[in-house]
Amino acid sequence: AALDAVPRDAEVDDNVAYLRAALLSETGERAGAAEAFERVAARHPRSEKREAALLSAGQLWMKQSAVGFETVEHATAEEACPECRDEAWQKAVATFGRLLREHPRGRHAGDARGWLAFLHTRVGERTEGLVEYYRMLADERDDAARAEAVVSLRLVRPEATEEEMARVETLLAREPRVALAYAYHEIYNATFYYGFDVEVPEDVNPYLYCKDGEGDASCWGKFYEWQSEESDRRARAAERKAIARVAAFATRLLRGPGAGAYGGTLALRVAQADLELGEDAAARELASRALSSGLAGNERASALWVRGAAEYRLKNFDASRRTFTTLLAEFPEGDLTEGARRYVALAAEESGDLDAALEQYLALEYTTDAAYFVDVLMTIEQLASFAERHADTPARDVLFYSLGVRLLREHRFGEARAAYARVSTADEPPSDPYSYYDGDECEKTYPPPHCEDVKNPRWQEWEGVKPAWVLRDLKTMDEMERLEERAGRARGDEAKAEALYQLASYLYESSELAFYNPAAWRGERFYVFYYNQRFRAPGEAALMRRHMEGHEPLVRALGVYQQVVDEYPRTRAARDALYTAAVIHQRLRWFELYWPGQYKRQLYAGERLVSYEDVRRAYPDYALPAGTYGWEPSTRTVNGHAAWPAPPKPKHLTGAERARLRIKRVERRVALAWGLYGEIYGGRLRAWTIKAAKWAVVGLAAFAVLSVFRRTRRARRFLYRRLTRALRPPARRPRKTYAQKSSFGAHSEYLWSEGPRSAAGRAAAGLFRLALHERGRAALALNLFTHGLLTVLLWAVLWAVKG
Numbered sequence: 001a002a003l004d005a006v007p008r009d010a011e012v013d014d015n016v017a018y019l020r021a022a023l024l025s026e027t028g029e030r031a032g033a034a035e036a037f038e039r040v041a042a043r044h045p046r047s048e049k050r051e052a053a054l055l056s057a058g059q060l061w062m063k064q065s066a067v068g069f070e071t072v073e074h075a076t077a078e079e080a081c082p083e084c085r086d087e088a089w090q091k092a093v094a095t096f097g098r099l100l101r102e103h104p105r106g107r108h109a110g111d112a113r114g115w116l117a118f119l120h121t122r123v124g125e126r127t128e129g130l131v132e133y134y135r136m137l138a139d140e141r142d143d144a145a146r147a148e149a150v151v152s153l154r155l156v157r158p159e160a161t162e163e164e165m166a167r168v169e170t171l172l173a174r175e176p177r178v179a180l181a182y183a184y185h186e187i188y189n190a191t192f193y194y195g196f197d198v199e200v201p202e203d204v205n206p207y208l209y210c211k212d213g214e215g216d217a218s219c220w221g222k223f224y225e226w227q228s229e230e231s232d233r234r235a236r237a238a239e240r241k242a243i244a245r246v247a248a249f250a251t252r253l254l255r256g257p258g259a260g261a262y263g264g265t266l267a268l269r270v271a272q273a274d275l276e277l278g279e280d281a282a283a284r285e286l287a288s289r290a291l292s293s294g295l296a297g298n299e300r301a302s303a304l305w306v307r308g309a310a311e312y313r314l315k316n317f318d319a320s321r322r323t324f325t326t327l328l329a330e331f332p333e334g335d336l337t338e339g340a341r342r343y344v345a346l347a348a349e350e351s352g353d354l355d356a357a358l359e360q361y362l363a364l365e366y367t368t369d370a371a372y373f374v375d376v377l378m379t380i381e382q383l384a385s386f387a388e389r390h391a392d393t394p395a396r397d398v399l400f401y402s403l404g405v406r407l408l409r410e411h412r413f414g415e416a417r418a419a420y421a422r423v424s425t426a427d428e429p430p431s432d433p434y435s436y437y438d439g440d441e442c443e444k445t446y447p448p449p450h451c452e453d454v455k456n457p458r459w460q461e462w463e464g465v466k467p468a469w470v471l472r473d474l475k476t477m478d479e480m481e482r483l484e485e486r487a488g489r490a491r492g493d494e495a496k497a498e499a500l501y502q503l504a505s506y507l508y509e510s511s512e513l514a515f516y517n518p519a520a521w522r523g524e525r526f527y528v529f530y531y532n533q534r535f536r537a538p539g540e541a542a543l544m545r546r547h548m549e550g551h552e553p554l555v556r557a558l559g560v561y562q563q564v565v566d567e568y569p570r571t572r573a574a575r576d577a578l579y580t581a582a583v584i585h586q587r588l589r590w591f592e593l594y595w596p597g598q599y600k601r602q603l604y605a606g607e608r609l610v611s612y613e614d615v616r617r618a619y620p621d622y623a624l625p626a627g628t629y630g631w632e633p634s635t636r637t638v639n640g641h642a643a644w645p646a647p648p649k650p651k652h653l654t655g656a657e658r659a660r661l662r663i664k665r666v667e668r669r670v671a672l673a674w675g676l677y678g679e680i681y682g683g684r685l686r687a688w689t690i691k692a693a694k695w696a697v698v699g700l701a702a703f704a705v706l707s708v709f710r711r712t713r714r715a716r717r718f719l720y721r722r723l724t725r726a727l728r729p730p731a732r733r734p735r736k737t738y739a740q741k742s743s744f745g746a747h748s749e750y751l752w753s754e755g756p757r758s759a760a761g762r763a764a765a766g767l768f769r770l771a772l773h774e775r776g777r778a779a780l781a782l783n784l785f786t787h788g789l790l791t792v793l794l795w796a797v798l799w800a801v802k803g
Helices: 014-026 030-043 051-065 085-104 109-122 126-137 143-159 162-172 176-194 208-212 215-255 259-277 280-290 296-311 317-330 339-351 354-364 367-379 380-389 396-409 415-422 440-445 469-490 493-509 527-531 540-551 553-567 573-591 594-600 612-618 653-683 684-728 742-749 754-772 775-803
Strands: none
Touching: 014 051, 014 754, 030 051, 051 085, 051 109, 109 126, 109 143, 126 143, 126 162, 126 176, 143 440, 162 176, 162 215, 176 594, 176 775, 208 380, 208 493, 215 259, 215 280, 259 280, 259 296, 296 317, 296 339, 296 380, 296 493, 317 339, 339 354, 339 396, 354 367, 354 380, 367 540, 396 415, 396 469, 396 612, 415 469, 469 775, 493 553, 493 573, 540 553, 540 594, 553 573, 573 594
16 A cells, blocks of 8 residues: 555656565565566666566576475485476576576676576586586675585585586586686585595495305405495595596696686696696696796795606606706795705606705705615715715715725725714713613613614614714724734635634624614614615616625625635635535525515525535535524634534543454454355355364464463473472471460460461462562463463364354
8 A cells, every 4th residue: 555655756666666576475476476576677677676676586486386495405405306397497597597697797696696506406407507506606706606606516516427517517618717716616625625425336345245144243344344445446536537527627728719818826726636647748738837827926836846746757857856946946945845855856866966866865854865875876986075075064974984884895994994084973972871772671672782782873862973983993994904914924724714714703793783884874774765665776776785795794704704615625614614604694594674585586695505405515524513593603602602512532441341342353354254255155165264264263372372382381380489489388496395374275286277277378478479579470470371372272172163
């Protein structure tokens, strides 16, 4: 009623008509209200209400359609509704499209585009919906619409397929501003931020049979593990495919007409994507285009990085070094400084410029890389030249000490001492009383000589070169020179072989760290390089091998031991040298890391492989020591004890035992000889021969008796006279007459036993006096010998008669 009372005025007729349509929509007459809003737009083409009227009309038509505007939260909240393309839906799409055509930069263009995208997405036209969302995203004048587009894309974009995104790119190809927004969004958000949740069908799982089993927990674990890994693999593949598609699309834009309108920023982003995809040539081209567009700040640094990395991958190492050098000069303290230095070092190394590479590694404080250069890759001359040019840098002491160690390994002792003389050693760090690796703890963890070796850092922190390291190396050179001088002065094969053997034994028993460079490696070695060995330079594997041979005292000792065996094979030292060489090969085969792999490939140390069987073949009468672990060749002991058991002491035999041994030896020889003779001429001849031999023994015994019979007869006469004289009773003395004191005493000398007892006593005394006489002793010995011969003769007669 109030509107009817308003007088007609051309200035306010459009407002009155708009309010009538609004009131009509409030009453629920949506169709009539929509038509009313459309009439407002048609009758008042220049009205300020026209855009709002078209927006309201489109919304009213949308609410009348079956797209579920008032029942769904967003376009992808439910399954798409293709059957919802009814008349109301078509009128809504047409109305929103009309608003965008007639008012592309109007106040309600963003809302209209958002509802239009909703309508397309809701009925399954996801491609058209995404295009509208990207157009909203490209509208730099409407921040609210761009924010709404970001939220909507986060809901809709993950559901799109690659085919749908390819159609989106086709539709946006002629809209540079929207295409740029799409490329940015895809590169920075869709392919990285949203991710890809790929569903893997269960029927392709090789562990599908687990579903039919019961209680097999391990099988179920494998089922889900494979499912997860396969899902990740497919997601990574989908992500890479998406990046490749977006990069190709952006590259076409940048190479097409009007490419200058896109600026250098897009070129940089696409170059980064191409670099990740491995499209190095495209990345280099786009990065160069981005740099030529005048980028500044972090974007210029990023463009230099991409171009340098692409040039490195394309093996244009000189150009890569120039690009990264420019980056370091312009951004010396930037986030990309470390990576740029690393690329400069790698490019210089690939070009063979080891000095430039080492400079970068020292600046980066990559101690392991620097150690590998100074201790393995560089020649002694290159290292000496580099140290001279960097004599005023903080690394000078480490460089000169490393030079001294290299010269020590090459046996250039004079030059090594000169290099050590230029080293300014650092103060020894104070001992930490609370250190874990002290004394007994170190002994428990690491066997000798690690703990007491001054070159063993034991995880200590230090700077520079310790004086103990220099003194230790000087002492090593002195000992080697002393032993070599001793070998030079030796005369005779035994002395020369022993001198060389002791030189090799000094190397064998020295610490594994004798030729180690703790200043460069700082307690490590080349484990990182070993576990990921990818030799880059030609001949680098040979350099590594030479380093290992020079660094390892056992290998150095092996060469001297083999020299002893080759030059003095018949000496005592040669035997022990060959055995020690076999021990060295056994120890190297069970070392950590490098040598076991070499031995598996038959790349053993030294000139030839030596085993214990080789020792036995070369010296069959050589007794191997009591043990190999703990073998100390210099003293020829095992763990401080004798390596071989002491020889048994000779047993002292009695005369009878020696005689029996001789008789048995003669019998064995005679039996052996006549046994062989009998085998040739028959058993009868053998029996006759044996019988003749027995009677020959009888004759020999008889001849011996006759030979001494004459002398024995004279000796026997002498003995008879002596014994007769000794047995003759003494003359009776006149008895004194006296009175017997008892009846027993009067009759004692007349007892029957008194006579024989008295004669035996006289005979024993006579024999004793005869033994004291020199001629008597000879006569007794001769008679005893003769009676022995008679006994032998009797035994021989019985033996011959019995046979």
